[in-house]
Amino acid sequence: MIKLASLSKYFGETVVLDGIDLTIEKGEIVVIIGPSGTGKSTLLRCINFLEQPTGGTITVGDLTVDVKRASRADILSLRRQTAFVFQNYALFANKSALENIAERLLVVDKWPKEKAHQKAREILGKIGLAEKADAYPASMSGGQQQRVAIGRAMAAGAEVILFDEPTSSLDPEWVEEVLGLMKQLAAERQTMLVVTHEMSFARDVADRVIFVDGGHIVEQGPPSEIFQNP
Numbered sequence: 058m059i060k061l062a063s064l065s066k067y068f069g070e071t072v073v074l075d076g077i078d079l080t081i082e083k084g085e086i087v088v089i090i091g092p093s094g095t096g097k098s099t100l101l102r103c104i105n106f107l108e109q110p111t112g113g114t115i116t117v118g119d120l121t122v123d124v125k126r127a128s129r130a131d132i133l134s135l136r137r138q139t140a141f142v143f144q145n146y147a148l149f150a151n152k153s154a155l156e157n158i159a160e161r162l163l164v165v166d167k168w169p170k171e172k173a174h175q176k177a178r179e180i181l182g183k184i185g186l187a188e189k190a191d192a193y194p195a196s197m198s199g200g201q202q203q204r205v206a207i208g209r210a211m212a213a214g215a216e217v218i219l220f221d222e223p224t225s226s227l228d229p230e231w232v233e234e235v236l237g238l239m240k241q242l243a244a245e246r247q248t249m250l251v252v253t254h255e256m257s258f259a260r261d262v263a264d265r266v267i268f269v270d271g272g273h274i275v276e277q278g279p280p281s282e283i284f285q286n287p
């Protein structure tokens with residue numbers, strides 16, 4: 058479960074998030090849509106403190122953090138319970154696919170190397186890239202790189218995976234394989250919060266679609282309601 062209460066973000070005088078209230082149940086797939094520049098990416102980034110939120114509270118699992126009083130330990134715990142998939146993959150260029158997936162387990166979760174690599178191999182199998190274990194990002198297609206990035210997020214066993222326009226940087230030919238992996242995760246009831254322009258994903262996969270504009274949630278509901286033709 059993840060719960061945001063009165064979450065706000067100002068950049069100087071500019072209000073980007075104006076008191077967002079949002080609860081996502083375990084296993085729920087939530088898609089956020091809305092015009093460009095309206096704070097969707099900022100919302101995701103505030104949840105794991107890639108941006109420092111201005112006010113409000115964030116609850117993930119049994120941890121509740123008042124963002125104004127967040128300690129270093131609170132932020133690390135939040136980051137452990139959330140995993141982020143970026144538009145541009147953000148893989149380590151000098152690490153193999155296997156090492157990219159194992160990295161967080163080694164550094165954040167302090168797993169021993171053997172156990173982390175074993176888990177990474179298991180994940181590579183799940184994402185259909187077992188044969189790419191030793192490949193470096195530059196030798197992989199955009200679609201393969203983004204699947205590795207999703208694998209890295211899966212490995213963490215986080216409460217929720219945050220996706221920030223995960224297909225927007227991809228050549229059209231790779232979009233379907235990334236959406237396919239996301240659908241697989243959704244079918245396993247991995248809790249997901251997804252910012253995307255892929256309306257087919259929102260329509261077919263989301264349990265709930267949230268329309269954000271001007272720093273507010275202006276409408277939300279099941280896709281059948283949100284995409285209803287007038």
Ligand code: ADP
Pocket residue numbers: 068073091092093094095096097098099100
């Ligand atoms: P979206 O994801 O909906 O396209 P963003 O969250 O990226 O929107 O951006 C929302 C607004 O916040 C935009 O007006 C953007 O210019 C502004 N913004 C984002 N990051 C910063 C920043 N670091 N400093 C100042 N303004 C920012």
Ligand code: ADP
Pocket residue numbers: 098144
């Ligand atoms: P996206 O739209 O893909 O979410 P943007 O292009 O809006 O990303 O932003 C890319 C980076 O630039 C982010 O780190 C964001 O915080 C920063 N940024 C965006 N708008 C501004 C701004 N007006 N001033 C300073 N930094 C910004």
